[in-house]
Amino acid sequence: xxxxxxxxxxxxxxxxxxxxxxxxxxxxxxxxxxxxxxxxxxxxxxxxxxxxxxxxxxxxxxxxxxxxxxxxxxxxxxxxxxxxxxxxxxxxxxxxxxxxxxxxxxxxxxxxxxxxxxxxxxxxxxxxxxxxxxxxxxxxxxxxxxxxxxxxxxxxxxxxxxxxxxxxxxxxxxxxxxxxxxxxxxxxxxxxxxxxxxxxxxxxxxxxxxxxxxxxxxxxxxxxxxxxxxxxxxxxxxxxxxxxxxxxxxxxxxxxxxxxxxxxxxxxxxxxxxxxxxx
Ligand SMILES: N[C@@H](CCC(=O)N[C@@H](CS)C(=O)NCC(=O)O)C(=O)O
Numbered sequence: 571x572x573x574x575x576x577x578x579x580x581x582x583x584x585x586x587x588x589x590x591x592x593x594x595x596x597x598x599x600x601x602x603x604x605x606x607x608x609x610x611x612x613x614x615x616x617x618x619x620x621x622x623x624x625x626x627x628x629x630x631x632x633x634x635x636x637x638x639x640x641x642x643x644x645x646x647x648x649x650x651x652x653x654x655x656x657x658x659x660x661x662x663x664x665x666x667x668x669x670x671x672x673x674x675x676x677x678x679x680x681x682x683x684x685x686x687x688x689x690x691x692x693x694x695x696x697x698x699x700x701x702x703x704x705x706x707x708x709x710x711x712x713x714x715x716x717x718x719x720x721x722x723x724x725x726x727x728x729x730x731x732x733x734x735x736x737x738x739x740x741x742x743x744x745x746x747x748x749x750x751x752x753x754x755x756x757x758x759x760x761x762x763x764x765x766x767x768x769x770x771x772x773x774x775x776x777x778x779x780x781x782x783x784x785x786x787x788x789x790x791x792x793x794x795x796x797x798x799x800x801x802x803x804x805x806x807x808x809x810x811x812x813x814x815x816x817x818x819x820x821x822x823x824x825x826x827x828x829x830x831x832x833x834x835x836x837x838x839x840x841x842x843x844x845x846x847x848x849x
Pocket of ligand 1: 580581582607624636637638
């Protein structure tokens with residue numbers, strides 16, 4: 571029976587279910603339905619998914635949500651290669667790692683509103699340790715890399731751009747993992763497969779690269795702007811508002827606000843009589 575996966579092109583949670591669908595070769599079996607999150611159609615909430623979030627999957631007359639549940643559901647209820655390894659120890663580790671992704675994401679997103687340089691270390695250390703666990707090439711158990719990489723890639727861009735924080739410093743396995751994945755995607759663009767470039771040791775085959783590449787719609791520059799607007803914008807008032815409006819301060823404002831030490835000038839936004847500043 572045909573199924574529909576409701577996603578948004580910018581949502582990383584939807585992206586991991588979308589990658590799972592592509593990886594299993596279910597493009598014909600599970601139709602993609604993009605939802606515009608900024609302008610959600612009323613029927614989505616009223617008739618389909620009262621949570622009004624993406625992703626959700628419509629299958630056999632049922633609607634299921636939550637991306638982690640959906641990954642497991644799609645993996646076990648549809649045909650195609652399994653995402654989870656068969657070996658029991660590896661399978662247990664894979665399930666732990668998939669579940670850990672939510673802690674990882676939450677910690678990093680929350681840190682964007684505080685001080686990431688102090689807060690994100692432990693979660694990237696956890697990934698570094700996980701990469702040491704099985705000697706499976708530079709990947710987390712092969713295809714599971716695909717379910718982690720899009721988050722790590724987004725965070726890497728934002729943390730280095732805004733906080734000058736290098737997630738790979740002191741984490742050699744993580745550095746290698748990112749390098750190999752980047753290299754794999756790049757070689758693919760240039761018309762080579764990773765096995766041609768590096769011998770057949772990478773475990774990143776063309777169908778895996780494709781499964782991921784088909785979901786890659788976010789431009790890194792747009793991503794940085796989107797995260798800045800979402801996480802770094804603060805309301806300013808009182809003397810600071812006066813100084814900003816009179817253009818008496820720029821860079822120092824942000825330092826005084828105590829958020830980031832590195833940005834230069836910012837933009838002022840007026841909304842409902844309030845004033846907001848974003849770097
Ligand atoms: N825990 C959920 C998170 C899904 C989620 O937060 N989706 C966002 C887009 S990235 C959303 O639909 N937000 C709309 C809203 O919260 O109203 C999952 O893993 O599926």
